[in-house]
Amino acid sequence: MTNTHVDYRLSQLDQLEAESIHIFREVAAEFEKPVLMFSGGKDSIVMLRLAEKAFFPAKLPFPLLQVDTGLDFQEVLDTRDSWVERLGARMIVATIDEAIAAGHVVDDGKTSRNRMQIGTLLGAIEENSFTAAFGGGRRDEEKARAKERVYSHRDDFGQWDPKMQRPELWSLYNGRIHAGEHMRIFPLSNWTELDIWHYIHREQIEIPSIYFAHEREVIERDGMLLSLGPEIQPKGNETVEKKMVRFRTVGDRTQTGCVESEATDTAAIIDEIAVARVTERGATRGDDRFSEAAMEDRKKEGYF
Amino acid sequence: MASTPQTSDAHTMAQGEMDLLRFATAGSVDDGKSTLIGRLLLDSKSIFEDQLEAVESTSQSKGYDYTDLALLTDGLRSEREQGITIDVAYRYFATPARKFIIADTPGHIQYTRNMVTGASTADLGLVLVDARQGLTEQSRRHAVLLSLLRVPHLVLAINKMDLVDWSKDVYEKIHKEFTQFATKLNIPDLEVIPISALQGDNVVNRSENTPWYSGPTLMHHLEHVHVASDRDLVDTRFPVQYVIRPKSDQYHDFRGYAGQVAGGVLKKGDEVVVLPSGMTSTISRVELFDTEIAEAFPPMSVTVHLEDDVDVSRGDMIARVKNSPKPSQDIDAMVCWMTNEPLKPRQKLAIKHTTRTGRAMVKDIQYRLDVNTLHRDQEAGELGLNEIGRVQLRTTVPLLCDPYSKNRTTGSFILIDEATGVTVGAGMINSGS
Numbered sequence A: 001m002t003n004t005h006v007d008y009r010l011s012q013l014d015q016l017e018a019e020s021i022h023i024f025r026e027v028a029a030e031f032e033k034p035v036l037m038f039s040g041g042k043d044s045i046v047m048l049r050l051a052e053k054a055f056f057p058a059k060l061p062f063p064l065l066q067v068d069t070g071l072d073f074q075e076v077l078d079t080r081d082s083w084v085e086r087l088g089a090r091m092i093v094a095t096i097d098e099a100i101a102a103g104h105v106v107d108d109g110k111t112s113r114n115r116m117q118i119g120t121l122l123g124a125i126e127e128n129s130f131t132a133a134f135g136g137g138r139r140d141e142e143k144a145r146a147k148e149r150v151y152s153h154r155d156d157f158g159q160w161d162p163k164m165q166r167p168e169l170w171s172l173y174n175g176r177i178h179a180g181e182h183m184r185i186f187p188l189s190n191w192t193e194l195d196i197w198h199y200i201h202r203e204q205i206e207i208p209s210i211y212f213a214h215e216r217e218v219i220e221r222d223g224m225l226l227s228l229g230p231e232i233q234p235k236g237n238e239t240v241e242k243k244m245v246r247f248r249t250v251g252d253r254t255q256t257g258c259v260e261s262e263a264t265d266t267a268a269i270i271d272e273i274a275v276a277r278v279t280e281r282g283a284t285r286g287d288d289r290f291s292e293a294a295m296e297d298r299k300k301e302g303y304f
Numbered sequence B: 001m002a003s004t005p006q007t008s009d010a011h012t013m014a015q016g017e018m019d020l021l022r023f024a025t026a027g028s029v030d031d032g033k034s035t036l037i038g039r040l041l042l043d044s045k046s047i048f049e050d051q052l053e054a055v056e057s058t059s060q061s062k063g064y065d066y067t068d069l070a071l072l073t074d075g076l077r078s079e080r081e082q083g084i085t086i087d088v089a090y091r092y093f094a095t096p097a098r099k100f101i102i103a104d105t106p107g108h109i110q111y112t113r114n115m116v117t118g119a120s121t122a123d124l125g126l127v128l129v130d131a132r133q134g135l136t137e138q139s140r141r142h143a144v145l146l147s148l149l150r151v152p153h154l155v156l157a158i159n160k161m162d163l164v165d166w167s168k169d170v171y172e173k174i175h176k177e178f179t180q181f182a183t184k185l186n187i188p189d190l191e192v193i194p195i196s197a198l199q200g201d202n203v204v205n206r207s208e209n210t211p212w213y214s215g216p217t218l219m220h221h222l223e224h225v226h227v228a229s230d231r232d233l234v235d236t237r238f239p240v241q242y243v244i245r246p247k248s249d250q251y252h253d254f255r256g257y258a259g260q261v262a263g264g265v266l267k268k269g270d271e272v273v274v275l276p277s278g279m280t281s282t283i284s285r286v287e288l289f290d291t292e293i294a295e296a297f298p299p300m301s302v303t304v305h306l307e308d309d310v311d312v313s314r315g316d317m318i319a320r321v322k323n324s325p326k327p328s329q330d331i332d333a334m335v336c337w338m339t340n341e342p343l344k345p346r347q348k349l350a351i352k353h354t355t356r357t358g359r360a361m362v363k364d365i366q367y368r369l370d371v372n373t374l375h376r377d378q379e380a381g382e383l384g385l386n387e388i389g390r391v392q393l394r395t396t397v398p399l400l401c402d403p404y405s406k407n408r409t410t411g412s413f414i415l416i417d418e419a420t421g422v423t424v425g426a427g428m429i430n431s432g433s
Ligand SMILES: Nc1nc2c(ncn2[C@@H]2O[C@H](COP(=O)(O)OP(=O)(O)OP(=O)(O)O)[C@@H](O)[C@H]2O)c(=O)[nH]1
Pocket: B027, B028, B029, B030, B031, B032, B033, B034, B035, B036, B068, B070, B083, B084, B085, B086, B105, B106, B107, B108, B159, B160, B161, B162, B163, B195, B196, B197, B198, B199
């Protein structure tokens, strides 16, 4: 038996864990058809770990949903498969190509695949009539996210209305929705990037290897380091360099940059993030850089 | 690939295990709440370069003389356009002493419900007043709400001291006025600090402009205010959230009651009662994930096992045989009303209390509270948007409740409009319910 906390105080990490587990159980109890949106990134893996804890020793009472862009890093897909197998979870993969075929999204040749994820995701939610979708968003990521409730209501079109959010009091979550609507649920709302890493470290959580420093051929473009690959080739006077790098977020490989780093284990990553001067999205996400309100606009449309 | 932990910088690693303070800002529009949060983040070096660059360039393009730190938290497009806060922004920072979760709330009366959202979970309320204006109706309303919500610690930050020549008289006058008002409220711990959010005086760094002030800086106070004792460790309350029944070969007979401890300490061997049925049993095991633990206390999320096969389901509550809440269908509470359509007698609503959901009918609206004078208007008859009053409800299911003054979890509820599904009221149960 573990003797916990003689002074009846919970560390902030334990408090965050308790809050997230509470949210998972509340949703599983009150929603007819929840689903967990799983990207294979560190946040969705931590989410999965918390869900595992919330229902142990039972299996997860909901499936996982992944939007496959066709541009995911292989290392991420491998880790995903290993998690799914270990938990015996049910996995639904929605691909952009299928969504285009089904008419949920239109490929006009101008829209990035990352943006087409929105339509693909909404199509999958509608098709499966999911009523609640867990997302790994954290409020510290971006200033529009900082405004979002734990239970975030989406209308018939999957849209978020930031000016009309429901009050959210204490930990009394209101899960009422009308037919056709759904709720986005953010169990990691109050976690910071550093909390996530402390937790991965403490729990020795399996995450994709590309989060750790490794040697990779990269090209510098618009101030970001992009990984050389079939879609990313040098243009003009760009040069290919070999560098020790790691990824701070993992998304679509044409949009996600890496950072130079020597951090090969979680402890070193924690030290690195503690002194980082740029946010993880600012450093590495091409998709958030277009305007001050880029994230808010995508959220309103129904982005994760 | 899982990595193996290695030794790291001791200070950084310790941050995973430090304690947590949640605080919420309050006060009238433009008193400087968002600016103050921006200042706290900036001076505690919690702002990233790209975030600062973004607000600097926005400030410049708007033609401001200085960087508008409020832009660090006013994250919505309409907020930046109007220069006001509309909804709560949650911000995070840590010092070696603590991790902080800040709810920066709007001052505008129209968005009071969002202020209540931010304050409902706070350990500390930070009320700002503009030194030039002193207390306004809105600062009083927010102080009343913080007191009703039983936010145990309060800081009154007298802001914009730079605009009143750092006058000690101004500080003392507002200090006195507030203390007088506060005698009628429930504010166990009050600190009054003269600051300039814009220039940073007494926020993180002690000001040279206020030699007459010997109290703590805001940051020092936030780092040291004692919050551990605010939790109830005596009265055991465990609302059952979810019954875990794996129905697998390996865990064939497993039956665990999952929930978050709302009060007291639960341990193996405790004689307990399950409410509302009143059946008794003994705790046979308390576990956190796959590990048996000696004790569970608030706010842990755990799984509890009982020795006997009693009927327990979501919405039930596990308490001690000699110390349990009385199931009641007649609820007397202070209600904060949050929608345009007023609350009236005989109105029917959905109610959610801990993990229990039912319906409620308004039997009586005893009085409406005037937030300026604290006068109880017994003739009001209804509660309008953002108004607070004492309400009697009759519920379809018995609620297992405590007075809010004893337990913020088992003493609170929300009211939901059954047609729209929107949360329209926040309730705090009075003693004697
Ligand atoms: N001179 C001076 N101006 C200040 C100070 N603090 C804030 N201000 C200014 O006051 C104005 C309002 O500040 P905000 O921080 O947006 O006010 P707020 O309380 O967050 O307002 P709402 O969220 O809309 O209720 C801005 O122009 C600030 O620059 C101060 O200490 N001194």
